[in-house]
Amino acid sequence: MTPSEFITVSTDKTIETRDSTGRSLKVRRINALDRLRLLKTAGPVLSQNDGWLNMAALTLAVTEIDGVPRPTPNSEKQIEAAVTTLGDSGLRAIAEVLSECEDENSFFEGPPEGNAEGTPI
Numbered sequence: 001m002t003p004s005e006f007i008t009v010s011t012d013k014t015i016e017t018r019d020s021t022g023r024s025l026k027v028r029r030i031n032a033l034d035r036l037r038l039l040k041t042a043g044p045v046l047s048q049n050d051g052w053l054n055m056a057a058l059t060l061a062v063t064e065i066d067g068v069p070r071p072t073p074n075s076e077k078q079i080e081a082a083v084t085t086l087g088d089s090g091l092r093a094i095a096e097v098l099s100e101c102e103d104e105n106s107f108f109e110g111p112p113e114g115n116a117e118g119t120p121i
Contacts, residue, residue, distance in 0.1 A: 014063055015101070019086075019093035026064035027094050029101055034060050034072070041074060058094045059083055065090075 014028045030038075038056055039047045046052050059082035062070050073079045083091070 015097050017093050017097040019089040021087075021089050023090065024064075024066050025062060025090060025093055025097075027061045027097055028063055029098065030057055030060050037074065041076060041079070043076075046076070055083060055091065058091050058098075059086065061094055061098060062086065062090075 014026045017025050017027060019025060035057070038053065038060060042049075042053060042056065056073075056079045059073055059079050062082065064070060065085070070082070073082045086094070
């Protein structure tokens, strides 16, 4: 497998889980471009709110609910609608399945995305 094939396979991987209400959720790990677009959507104020970013990142990870494809939210209103649809049980299930993944870059936990210090002088 070439390096580019490995990257393509890794980004296309989805994980299926169920929330406490019994809904089937298909989830993928978000990537750097997803995080960049989320920061753009969040704007200067919300991009400083780690709780909001983490919850919004969970909504970006969902590709299907009960076999119905879900478009990636790309506005604050679409993220709020996705949070409403998923509810606490859906968000909890997504967070649990992503935390079990080996790549923990699914969430905003500091540098290098947007919060890195500048180059020292």
